[in-house]
Amino acid sequence: MGLQTLQGICAKASRFYSNSELDEGGIDEIYQVLEVAGLLPEVLPLVRKSDVAAEKLRVAGNRAFVESKNDINALQLYTKAICIALPDAKEIAMAYANRSAVTFALREYRNSINDIERALAGQYPKHLRCKLVERRGRCYLELKKYHRAFSDFSAVKNLVEECGDDEEIKRSKIARLEELIEKCCGMKDATEAPLTSCPSTTHPPSPYIECASNAVEIAYSDQMGRHVVSSVDILPGDVLAVEKPFASILLPPNYSLYCEHCKRRCHSALPCVQCTEIVFCDENCRQKSWSMYHSVECNAIPSLIAIGCDKMEFLALRTLLVASRKGHSFKELINRYPMLAECCPNPRMRGFVGGKYLSSDYSSTHYLENHRNIRDSKDIFRRSVTAVCLLHILKIATDFFENCNLSSESEALGYQAAGKLMLTYLMSVPCNAHEIAEMRLTIASKGKVASESVEIGGAIYPFHSLINHSCDPNVVRHAFNGDTVVLTAIQLIRKGEQIFDNYGYHHAVHDLATRQEHLWSQYYFSCSCPACEEDWPLYRDLPEGPPQLTNLDVAAAIDEKSRQFTEMLATITKNQSSEEDFVLLKEYLLLLHCNVKRPWKEYNKCQEAIKQHLSLRANCFVYYG
Ligand SMILES: [Zn+2]
Ligand SMILES: [Zn+2]
Ligand SMILES: [Zn+2]
Incomplete structure (x- = not known):
């Protein structure tokens, strides 16, 4: 039997739909029904890292870069190679080095330097290192960091002088390096232009809305x-x-070009230490993501992608993980949310905590509109089936429920509560999620400009x-x-x-x-x-x-x-x-x-x-x- 998709599962499950209003135990019942009918999604293992697969991708990257002159395609292929390569071996160092050539061509010198340093710190072959150090020097030269450029070019020149190359070749290499060194002499280092900064609010901050002005x-x-x-x-x-969002996700086709955590475009990304899909802009984002949600999600991603999960399902799951800190405070979460409803008779103040509306606190997300009372029961049934599928993957593929520390008596209640929360998110996310977009501006050689706005992810x-x-x-x-x-x-x-x-x-x-x-x-x-x-x-x-x-x-x-x-x-x-x-x-x-x-x-x-x-x-x- 081939893999089932969410859509297929929902369609097949519809024969079990009865018009009766789903009661509180709905999730439980549907879980059992899907289990008996063999409709639960298959849980796939993580794809293992492999240098053989990495080399294939890297060679394809070389072809894209050298033959097809498709820089962005090459970047993606090299990044995929980096993701799938074993850490700390020669192959990953080769992929970093190759990617640094693309970012150099794209005039992204900081990205190029990042990758060169990773390659040099790793198992990059000794006899090729000169080329990389020279490239790094050229990056520094472009960045007007003349001192560093000078020391890179000088180091390469010394190595060339000592190596056993043919005299003719040696002479031409040295002449080229001396020319570069010349460009650095007597120059003052430039201060680097700051990264584009995010605007701040025009008026002073609101006394109670964390992210807004008092206007x-x-x-x-x-x-x-x-x-x-x-x-x-x-x-x-x-x-x-x-x-800042409470939770945000990337759409799977964008995994290799953007940081999973901050959603910035990154062309010198670091791979997840475990899976072969996800990348991060730096170590800080890699660690934050791991501790907030990714160590759970990492194991679930192959199964989620296989059943065709979309923005809404990924965001629903991410919301649960962030809200419960990967299950560690799940008990606290399920004990807290019914209480909030009771202590908030004023509908304007729903989701407020201590008189404040905080985007970073779960309450504001919990009380987003989900229109449950006007959805028809078929709609709720379909979303419940989806919630059950996510719950099943969470249960089988990840350690989420182990983190929850549920006693054996409360285990079943825990599954049910997680399923119900997921159902709530599957209803609130479609009415509340915003897209995260990027403007892409292509400037052709004749100065012709094309721009398009592209959706890269979604957020609450x-x-x-x-x-x-x-x-x-x-x-x-x-x-x-x-x-x-x-x-x-x-x-x-x-x-x-x-x-x-x-x-x-x-x-x-x-x-x-x-x-x-x-x-x-x-x-x-x-x-x-x-x-x-x-x-x-x-x-x-x-x-x-x-x-x-x-x-x-x-x-x-x-x-x-x-x-x-x-x-x-x-x-x-x-x-x-x-x-x-x-x-x-x-x-x-x-x-x-x-x-x-x-x-x-x-x-x-x-x-x-x-x-x-x-x-x-x-x-x-x-x-x-
Ligand atoms: Zn990041
Ligand atoms: Zn991962
Ligand atoms: Zn209108």
Whole structure:
């Protein structure tokens, strides 16, 4: 029998579905039913590290780099080779060295140096070391670290002088090195440019929302549920919140290019010590991830991938692991959460701890909306089957339940509680998870620029999850430094007005019927934003030409700004817009917001330009094709 997928299991299990409402023991029952019917997923062993497999991947990497000139493909192949290679042997050192050639070609000199040092510290063959040290010297030269470059070139020169090479070859090598040494002499080391930093909030910190400024408040109404409102007038471009996720995951196709822990793109990644899939940007992330969730998940990943787990399932599992510290505080978790419901009669304060709303504390995640009461029983049954499959893998493949320290009497209750929590997450994650995206900018040799936003993972941001949707949002989210999300205003938001994010259905992109249909099926609400109420047209049909002004005195000012804006557009798409350009964009948008009747195309254009400017400063990868 071939491997079963989650989808297949759910389809086959549906014959056991009975219309009766699932009771509290639902998870238990479904587990037994799937077990008897032979529908539990197969649990796969970890793929063992192997230098034979690693060498094959590395050779494929060489082909991609040298013959196909596909740097990114080569990078991924070398990283996969590093993941599957045995630690501390020659093969892994070879793969590090080969990868350093790719990052050197990509002009990523820090990455190149990282790998060169790993190769040199490992079993890299003696007779090839000169080449690597010279490459490191060239990296330092490019970084304007002349002292280090000088010492690398000098060391290589000494070795060349002592080696038994043919005199002719020796002379040409020495001449080349002397030329390089010459470039370092009398030069002053440069201070390195800081890494792109994450913005901070425009206003002072909120006294009770850990990640937000005091320009926003958490509010509640029966109709809107919990939501976020402004407590001051907020200007376009103001940063309202900077939030780290409670839990975040990478999508499996991105495993070899991004750090599993911080979600930063990394081209000189370290492998997991145990599995052959996961990489980290540095030792710090590797250790944090191991101690927070990965030592459990590591053993489950092959089985999870085999049954076709997706963002939602991975996030549900990750939430359980982070919330219970890999099971170590599982008992505390299951004892605590029913209590929280009872001691929180005020719906606005759900998920608060000691009067504060903390993204890093589990309470805020636990009380995210899951719409359990309006889901039909088929939906809940299907999610319960998924929860059981995850639970089964957790039970068989990992030491999660051993960490829980459950007594033999409470073991069954423990499984049930874990299954129920997983079911809760499988309901709350789809309505609350945000994507982690990266902007990819390809600059072709003729200066032609192409940009696309690519989803690299998903995360639970407890504060951002409180923000309601509008098809004409007044804020935008961008991920910085991997999985940190930054919330920026893209309209004037008057004091007391609600903050509205966009859940992926924008008035300029999707028509009214499509928006309403998707918002209902995924989030269970009907949108009544101005774009929906007035049925604004899609982007291509938005009104152009002279705007309808609500204040005629500003006509000349708008004309002037419009002219400057049009001139500036090309620089934005090329990633060359400056902070002064950004100031102009914000002023123009404010002017339009206060004086022009919407919908009007140029308003959207200006907003898009602001979003583009911001996204090129957030997670962004520039590739010179
Ligand atoms: Zn990292
Ligand atoms: Zn691992
Ligand atoms: Zn709407």
